[in-house]
Amino acid sequence: KGCESFYRDKHMRYPRPDGGDGAKGGDIVFVAKRSIQTLLDFKFKQHYKAEKGGNASSGGRTGRTGKDCFLFVPCGTIIKDDDTGLVIKDLTKDEQSVIVARGGIGGWGNGEHKTIRPPKNGEKRFVRLELKLIADVGLIGFPNAGKSTLITSVSKVKSKIANYPFTTKQPILGIVPGDDFSFVIADLPGLIEGAHEGKGLGDRFLRHAERTKILVHMVDMAGTEMRDPIEDYEKINHEIYSYSDQFMIKHKLLVANKMDLPEAKKNLNRFRERVKEDIIPLSAHTQEGVDELISRLRELLCQENSQEK
Known part of the structure; x- marks a missing residue:
């Protein structure tokens, strides 16, 4: 989240706002890999989180951007929204990727903005993975x-x-x-x-x-x-x-x-x-x-x- 703070020294009549902005959270990203053959890993672990964005601090210091969470799947994986059944992406090529859930937006501090803004939560999404073998x-x-x-x-x-x-x-x-x-x-x-x-x-x-x-x-x-x-x-x-x-x-x-x-x-x-x-x-x-x-x-x-x- 953003920081609300003020800087003041003996030479300043009024304190100066110097709160930094909060950082963006990491995204959930699926990446196709030719070296991977099955979706077996997702059978044993089905919930994933990207890293949260770091909080800001005084002195105009912004938070650290959260690391993305990369999930590797075989080429030929179809990613569908579990609620609607709609296809999000058909990953057919090596290194092809798609963001399925975006990280939250960092809050504003008072250093660069007239008003502070609270952070926005990242997306939460359930997806279904289907694998179509790619053969000649x-x-x-x-x-x-x-x-x-x-x-x-x-x-x-x-x-x-x-x-x-x-x-x-x-x-x-x-x-x-x-x-x-x-x-x-x-x-x-x-x-x-x-x-x-x-x-x-x-x-x-x-x-x-x-x-x-x-x-x-x-x-x-x-x-x-x-x-x-x-x-x-x-x-x-x-x-x-x-x-x-x-x-x-x-x-x-x-x-x-x-x-x-x-x-x-x-x-x-x-x-x-x-x-x-x-x-x-x-x-x-x-x-x-x-x-x-x-x-x-x-x-x-x-x-x-x-x-x-």
Whole structure:
């Protein structure tokens, strides 16, 4: 707060006001860092304060400005106002920052002002943090479509693989190396019907898919577990388009996986008669056709990157 004081010596007839001004309090600032991967720290500590501004004193001495409180989050963090749900900032780039609560304003002393003014309190705000993974390529499809097998074969990541649905329960990132450039691929957990409404935590996974530059839609062409590849394809399309119109304009590659299994070739012929889209047949298990997929992805990413420049 500001100081009200007066200076007087033996040579002065009247005392002179010399109270300093109080200092501003620190701000709460969120900063995106590429080196940070999760929001786990905020699970254990959820309340933060910046430093108070210092009080003024006589002799025109102002208080010391309060230090800002910097909170570091991964790139891809969306900060929302908890009361209104409105987005405050979408932190997508390294070192990008935003002030979510401003520090208080210091009070006036009587040294520079005709009247003193009390200090104003800083802002108090509740925010909600959401993390959207930022990957170049996202793998989507029904559970057991072979996404985990593919990402394991093309990158160094070891995604858990087993013959039951929902083997992958959270998005997993892998890096596909290359001589010209490497790219990040995300193994997104399998979607189910009603995912855009939140079933199976599908709406959370679709948030991550929305951030990718390219989507690889994997279809189990062998029809294991008595599934119909055409129905699976149409249902996944319904889920992503119901969730966001952004998926309409996003680059997508259609992949027919498990071509090494019986019934796959027969199903692929039937699929091509019904779905008039380019499709890449492959086997993530034997890796036949995987090189073609990676080559196509590199071409599309080069196009995307050149458009961003």
